[in-house]
Amino acid sequence: MEYTVRCVVRVELKSSRPxxxxxxxxRLESHVHDLMGELEHRWVSDSQVEVDFTxxxxxxxxxxEAGDRQRAMSKAWGVLSMAVHAAGGATLHRPxxxxxEWSVSxxxxxxxxxxxxxxxxAALA
Numbered sequence: 001m002e003y004t005v006r007c008v009v010r011v012e013l014k015s016s017r018p019x020x021x022x023x024x025x026x027r028l029e030s031h032v033h034d035l036m037g038e039l040e041h042r043w044v045s046d047s048q049v050e051v052d053f054t055x056x057x058x059x060x061x062x063x064x065e066a067g068d069r070q071r072a073m074s075k076a077w078g079v080l081s082m083a084v085h086a087a088g089g090a091t092l093h094r095p096x097x098x099x100x101e102w103s104v105s106x107x108x109x110x111x112x113x114x115x116x117x118x119x120x121x122a123a124l125a
Contacts, residue, residue, distance in 0.1 A: 002114040003069065005076035007060045008107045014100065025053050031089060031102045032058055038083035057107065063114060072111040080104075 013027055032051055039047050039062070046063040060080060066072035081091050081104075090100040 001067070002063060002065055003072035003111040004114050005062045005064055005072050005109060005111045007062065007076060007080055007109045009058050009060065009104045010107055011056050011058055012103050012105070014102060028053060028056060031087065034087035035083050035089070038086040039079070042079060042083060044079055069111040073109045076111070077106055077109060
């Protein structure tokens with residue numbers, strides 16, 4: 001079955017120099033852009049992101065095939081985690097590379113079955 005998994009993550013910027021104002025926003029945008037590029041590179045082309053720059057949170061929607069909701073959420077976080085690392089970031093369960101400028105922590109996740117209409121709309125887009 002196909003699911004749309006919604007992952008809400010906090011993106012933390014790490015740096016010896018404090019990020020301020022537009023610099024922080026530009027860095028956050030750049031890291032999220034790299035992350036989404038890695039997701040697409042890993043054949044997860046049906047994904048979307050929305051970023052809240054005030055809270056440094058990103059909501060990422062990923063379409064996955066899985067036998068149940070729990071497996072769909074686990075699979076989506078696994079792919080998302082791989083993409084974070086490939087884009088040069090770190091996660092709590094894999095805090096390397098130690099010199100990463102940014103890290104991502106999962107705040108919440110949910111999976112909803114995709115309807116046939118969802119799949120048709122994605123194919124036409």
